[in-house]
Amino acid sequence: MAKALIVCATRTGETIKIGELIGEGIRFSGHEANVVKVNEIKKETDLHGYDALVFGSATYHGGMMQGMQTMLFLAEKAGLEGRIGGAFGAFGWSGEAPDRIFDTMKNIFKMNMVSDPLRLKSSTLGGGLQMAQDYGREIAEKL
Helix, strand or coil, X not given: CCEEEEEEECCCCHHHHHHHHHXXXXXXXXXEEEEEEHXXXXXXXXXXXXXXXXXXXXXXXXXXCHHHHHHHHHHCCXXXXXXXXXXEEECCCCCCHHHHHHHHHXXXXXXXXXXXXXXXXXXXXXXXXXXXXXXXXXXXXXX
C-alpha cells in the first residue's frame, strides 16, 4: 500500500474539505492518505516517507496563501524529484494558486505530476465532491 500526504493551506476551511475528498479518492483505491494543515509541516523531513505529495492552497489576493509559499521553499530542500504530485485549491474569484503550486512542483521540484491542477470554487458546488474524489483516484493510478 502506497502513502500520500495532502498538505492544505486554508482560510475558510474549504481547501481542507477538498483535500479530505482527494484523500477519500486515494483511499478508495486502496492506498493510505494523510491530510494535514500546512502549519503542521515544520521541516523538510516531514515530507519524507510518502510516495505521493498533494499540495493545496486557497487563492487569496491573486496568489497562494503565505503558509503554502513558505512550505514550498522548505519542500525545495526535501528531494522530491520523481515523486508523484498533484496540486489543488479553492477560490472565489481568480484561482491562480493551484496553477502556481503545480508549476513549482513540476518545473522546480521535478515531480511526476498528474495531468493538471484541480481548481474548485467549493467541494459542494458544480460536482466538486466527485471531481475531488476523481482527482484522488487519478493520483492513486500513478501509485
